[in-house]
Amino acid sequence: xxxxxxxxxxxxxxxxxxxxxxxxxxxxxxxxxxxxxxxxxxxxxxxxxxxxxxxxxxxxxxxxxxxxxxxxxxxxxxxxxxxxxxxxxxxxxxxxxxxxxxxxxxxxxxxxxxxxxxxxxxxx
Amino acid sequence: xxxxxxxxxxxxxxxxxxxxxxxxxxxxxxxxxxxxxxxxxxxxxxxxxxxxxxxxxxxxxxxxxxxxxxxxxxxxxxxxxxxxxxxxxxxxxxxxxxxxxxxxx
Numbered sequence: 001x002x003x004x005x006x007x008x009x010x011x012x013x014x015x016x017x018x019x020x021x022x023x024x025x026x027x028x029x030x031x032x033x034x035x036x037x038x039x040x041x042x043x044x045x046x047x048x049x050x051x052x053x054x055x056x057x058x059x060x061x062x063x064x065x066x067x068x069x070x071x072x073x074x075x076x077x078x079x080x081x082x083x084x085x086x087x088x089x090x091x092x093x094x095x096x097x098x099x100x101x102x103x104x105x106x107x108x109x110x111x112x113x114x115x116x117x118x119x120x121x122x123x124x
Numbered sequence: 125x126x127x128x129x130x131x132x133x134x135x136x137x138x139x140x141x142x143x144x145x146x147x148x149x150x151x152x153x154x155x156x157x158x159x160x161x162x163x164x165x166x167x168x169x170x171x172x173x174x175x176x177x178x179x180x181x182x183x184x185x186x187x188x189x190x191x192x193x194x195x196x197x198x199x200x201x202x203x204x205x206x207x208x209x210x211x212x213x214x215x216x217x218x219x220x221x222x223x224x225x226x227x228x229x
Contacts, residue, residue, distance in 0.1 A: 037219070047160075047168065047211055047221040060218060063125055096167055108174045109215045110158045114167035 002026035004036070004097050004115035011121050012087050018120060022080040022097030029075040030055055035100040036080040037111065038071065040093040048093075052100065053080055089122045126150050126214050130222035137227060143199040145225045147212035152192050156216035159188055159197045162224075163208045171210075172197065202227070 008020035020038070027034055037052040051071040052060040061069050070083045080097060095118055098111040127150040137143050147157065155175040160168035170179045172188040175195055185200045199206055207229060212222040 046223045047213075049219040049221065052219075062218070098167075106174065108156060109219075110170055110173040110179075111160075111168070111213075111219075112170050112179070114169075117167055 002099065002113045004099060004113060006095060006097050006115045006118040008095075008118055008120065010119060011123065013124050014088055014122060016087050018082075018084045018087050018091070020082045020084075020095055020097075020118065020120075022082075022115060024078045024080070024097075024099070027099065029073050029078060029080070032056075033102045033104070035102070036073070037098050037100055038080075038082045039096045039098055039111070040091075041096070041117075042090075042093040045093075050084075050095075051082060087122045092120065092122045094119045126153060126217055126220055128212055128214055128220055128222040130210075130212055130225050132225060133223065134226040134228065136229065137202050138229065139202055139204055141202045143202050143206075143227060145197045145210055145212075145227075147190075147195045147197070147222050149193045149195075149214055149216075153214045153216035155191050156214055157188075157190065157195045158213045158215060159186075160211045160213065160221075161206075161208045162211065168211060199227075 004024050035054045038050040041047050051069050053071045068085045073080045097115045099113040100109050101112045129148045131146045157175040159172040162168040176188045187198045209224045209226045211224050
């Protein structure tokens with residue numbers, strides 16, 4: 001059974017750094033056909049992809065946020081960590097981690113499993 | 125970056141109605157288009173991938189079509205559990221989502 005679970009602080013202050021952890025089970029972060037992304041959703045708004053890490057450790061970031069984001073993984077612990085610096089109230093959102101499945105025959109990818117999400121509020 | 129635009133932003137429908145949601149990409153994305161369903165307080169759920177392939181376990185009343193820049197998601201006969209928000213997502217170059225379409229009574 002594939003599961004992903006986000007953990008981290010519910011409240012951060014402006015200018016602080018946010019650190020979120022995604023703990024996965026039911027699949028290996030080392031699998032060539034898997035990867036993990038972070039996606040966020042401000043209250044009542046659309047989904048925004050933030051960052052992705054591939055099984056080989058290669059990272060990919062949203063161009064609008066890349067200067068503030070770092071993604072890393074610990075395959076032995078089944079964890080993917082996202083850090084976001086210089087938090088602002090506009091960063092208040094539910095943050096999700098999701099598994100990406102690759103189909104190497106077609107090049108298609110999709111987010112087939114998601115965590116429940118964790119609400120992060122940025123306020124002093 | 126590739127922008128995704130959905131229409132309408134919301135729609136009202138009744139059980140049994142045929143519902144169509146449109147998604148337009150800002151450039152050609154071939155068939156690199158996925159659809160997700162999200163219910164209040166829940167994570168999104170994958171419905172369709174590759175524009176027209178049904179994810180395992182998703183009812184056959186859902187279908188997708190399109191290629192290039194224009195795509196549609198159709199629900200052939202709306203059921204009570206289908207009232208939700210639907211997002212398209214391109215996977216041609218990184219990943220970006222549409223703004224969502226809320227299907228309500």
